Amino acid sequence: MTLMTFAAYEQQLKWVAFVLGVASTICVVQGYHLGAMLFSLPFCLIWMYCAWLRREPQLKYINMLFTALYIYGIGRYFWIAG
Template sequence: MTLMAFAAYEQQLKWVAFVLGVASTICVVQGWQLAAMLFSLPFCLIWMYCAWLRTEPQLKYINMLFTVLYVYGIGRYFWIVI
């Protein structure tokens, strides 16, 4: 599968990212840290993919950084809890 495989679905992916962003914000306000990270990770992955489609380097690299931080946070959460 190539990077352009979902290019036809870019607008739908952006709407999914919007819903994930809203859900993540609600989780932050409610104090549900793990849920916020679990919603934010796919949000970042979608925006990173869309940035690669449009060659927006700032958006791509910012979301790469956030993706690494969310993966670290989720891993740390499970490492501490388990």
């Protein structure tokens, strides 16, 4: 599987990312922080992929940072809760 495998679906992926972003925002407003992180992680992964397609390093690296932070936050949530 190459980087260009899903390039034909880029616009659909962006719409999915939009829905995930809205869902994440609703979770933040409602105070459900785990839900916000769980919705935001795939949001960041989609935008990181789209940035790789368009060779936009700034967008790619920002989303890599946020992806790492969300993975840390999700892991910390389950570490403390468990």
